[in-house]
Amino acid sequence: MADPSTYRPKPGQIPDSPGVYRFRDEHRRVIYVGKAKSLRQRLSSYFQDISNLHQRTRTMVTTAASVEWTVVSTEVEALQLEYSWIKEFDPRFNVKYRDDKSYPSLAVTMQEEYPRVQVMRGPKRKGVRYFGPYAHAWAIRETVDLMLRAFPVRTCSAGVFKRSQQIGRPCLLGYIGKCSAPCVGRVTAEEHRELAEEFCDFMAGRTGAYLKRLERQMQDAAEDMEYEKAARLRDDINALKSAMEKNAVVLTDATDADLIALAEDELEAAVQIFHVRGGRVRGQRGWVTDKVEAVDTAGLVEHALQQLYGEETGDTIPKEVLVPAVPEPAAPIRAWLEERRGGRVDLRIPQRGDKRALMETVERNAKQALILHKTKRASDLTTRSRALEEIADALELDSAPLRIECFDISHLQGDDVVASMVVLEDGLARKSEYRRFEIKSFAGQDDVRAMHEVITRRFKRYLAEKQRTGEWGDEEGPDAPDGARDAETGRPKKFAYPPQLVVVDGGQPQVAAAQKALDELGIDDVAVCGLAKRLEEVWLPDQDDPVVLPRTSEGLYMLQRVRDEAHRFAIQYQRKKRAKSFRAGPLDAVQGLGETRKKALLKHFGSLKRLRAATLDEICEVPGIGRKTAETIAVALAQAAPAGPAVNTATGEIIEED
Template structure:
């Protein structure tokens, strides 16, 4: 359809719009109160777009839109679309994890404490998020040593024998029938209250309560129990010394720090709960170009808070911005008011300065010209043109050509990027031909990604030898992309027998084959470059073989009846219900099969023909070719 005609049909409703490039690829997802006006503003010749959106419009071939009830619904839908499609011109947070929380099951008769990553409306108390999780695990370890609260997830409806935690004095064992009296429950709930106070940093109240209880136990001559409380008091005072109390009067708040330089930006977040810093997280945003600060911060907030998480009542922004719609959206998510605002007092000003300073340091860490030393060594070892800061790897897996699959994985910034993993069912290769399968996998991957060079790897590592390398090079040649290629061949326990021709090849170590070089590069054991390349090779091998096994097990579980024309689910179930097994169907006569309800002689003959041999439908398992 012509763009002008399509624009004329756009309603004046709130919703989201998706700008698309060639092959229907999403370039940008946005939201609008009035879709018609917003979309028209992009396609007008006099449109005052920034440089980034002007570049985008040169690539736009089509657009789609989805109508929503209101702007808040559009905002939530936009965040989900961006997360799912990762459009090139949107701000993308590569952070799909749900953060850890401590969950105190306060609604239960005998509450417990556990670590969760999903928040539910179940009457439990949630504390967090703890980012990074190290401080949370330390806190949990402290609680387990000093507060005898249960840490198990067992159903306590029926009593059972206490575990070793009770014997160690680390649990009051509400699982035991003899320890479920009213006084036992009062004592247990007292401990639960102390745990809650400790997590929330209610120092004065908790210490006063424990000192009062210790004195009471001492007066009642329960010296052993009083001594336990004394030890807990000492441990608490020591633990609180190391806690980062910023401002008790601040309560709960998230602080967003921002630093920008050139085309990139860094955002640093502080998570403050009950006046204490319980976590921090930094985000490095590449190629944000000339995006206005308001759009950058709004986009960040929409994506970061789109996941299920506990929201604070106040989020301190790095700049004076009006984000009324985002504030409404967050308030609705929280079920209570959320204030998005700039600093209001000296304490908040100090906190924002701390977040901004950390954003600056984080930016410089990411932008250091000093590249990972192992990657520099890899560049020198293989004679590459560029430092391989982003490495893709390809492998295939099959059994004698059947259930053949290809896999690609990606390694960047010291970790595997699971979002960029790809799997391929081999379509064009018949029989055992690993070389051709490697070529198909490489070709199909580059065909899908060639339009977005920012996502291209600097180096593609092929699992195999010279043959696999040459096949990959042939498949990549039509795309003419700035990607270097190498193949990694595994060491063999025994060298191949026979008279060597030309340059003798060492086979006792892993080796790298490179285009245009006859002799391989040997990967000597114990070197960091060897470990890196082997780690990447092993990961793509694991990914390919896992998918292959999944397809193979699916095929193995198929019933031979499924492959017979005219035998649908109803007839298949009728046959198995009457005869009991495939073997008994095989033994039955045509007349017996045809006599069943829903069957006829022609179908019965087909069944006998297909199941006539004992091995019909069975899957053989020859040697696995990888």
């Protein structure tokens, strides 16, 4: 535990101007980013008596080893820089709103030549129009099914679309009138794109003009005695009205607005957001966060606005944003929103009428979300803190292990040996830092040897990257070496961050192997333990007896959770490798014969038995097989015992049988 006074800036060193600051730990990792109207006043508040600080703030300043800042011209610029640094460094102690579930959205892939309507989850992609999010995927499918009568936009996958192009026949939706079938040329790419744009306009709330146009077309068709066309338009109108009725009118003035409400206690806060378009609720989502410091409601609202609109531009930001408290000063955040939207944004607290009533509904949802979140054991901050303290006490560590890495080995009867590394930070899974290892130096059921290799490889990488970046100190600096940054993302590498605790899946032998690997590398500041499955005993290096934690212990539960996650991740990788592998019996011994040509041979002849009986000329008929290769194959088959069948290891299918 560090003493904040050891890295406190000297009096007068901090400027009294707007800026953004970041705290780093002893490994130069950014652990907290903040902004301030006055850097001097804000940073001074961190270096007061520790007992007066908020619980999480106290943990942050004692984990940090240095603080630095960047002066900016305006508070808007500080807001933008703070957001970009939080996105880049993902600091451990910053307010992080975690979606309480994965919400699906209705997406239209406008970046494609033939836009597709589909259900989509996860991060937003460039060129895709999103509507929602919705509470359930089936609600999206119901809405789309109703609207395809009036807007027969493509909904099929790329594979189905390409297949229909090849055979010249549309899929079922094309036959029943729920797809305009651009795959077979019934409409041009421009006509199909126009359909998709009309679909997007309707979903965005611009419904009145379109319905009136359809009604006029229906009346004109009836007057011209085109009764079939009139009936079809009537059905389209009814389908669209039915889709609209699924979203009840909540604001009679057809307002476009986002309503944000919070429910909070001393340690956590839940956020609920209702997206209202055209006066109707078009989407809902919720977030939960741990409070990092004594942040008030207005501060939480500001963080929510940053996360909600940080990647958005244009009309996706509504004209009106209703909140429970307006951040002070309001001008910078309002200016930031208007800059992103390209127009005026009204940020305010609703006082009366329909908007106030709807805000109360959103607040009730936020309270329910916080209550639900509190019941989730793994996400509770207090529970996680207690679990980490219990682990530290049981293993006699100097402080709670804020970063835990767990390793597991997986194989199939000695083949396809792989390993996994999963990471917990502050008791939460850090999936972006999971790693997978392929064991190539040997094969067989030797988990101890494999564990030694994996720990060695992981910490050799740590030492190598530490050596490359150490003399620069700041690996994000402009003069840092190329090896300090990821080649693809350009961000600082994170694999070099060492854990406080290494957990291995196994007992004494695996723990001894992990400790030996660390000793050989000269690493003495990382603790090691193992969790044996049979009796859930915790083993330590050079200990004859295990540490037995109570079955009700939160620390044991956390160790079980990280062990099970490592096991799941290793099994997933091992199965993925098996699905790609292919064993072809004696053909595996033919040097230079790859999987493609092995599969071609077995597909051509049907089995190894028939391949053995084939002549050289018949073998040469297989594409890619020359005379010399055919002779080598014939010799290999003649020398091999016929007992070794060809096997697809993904399915276990024996290819030898006729």
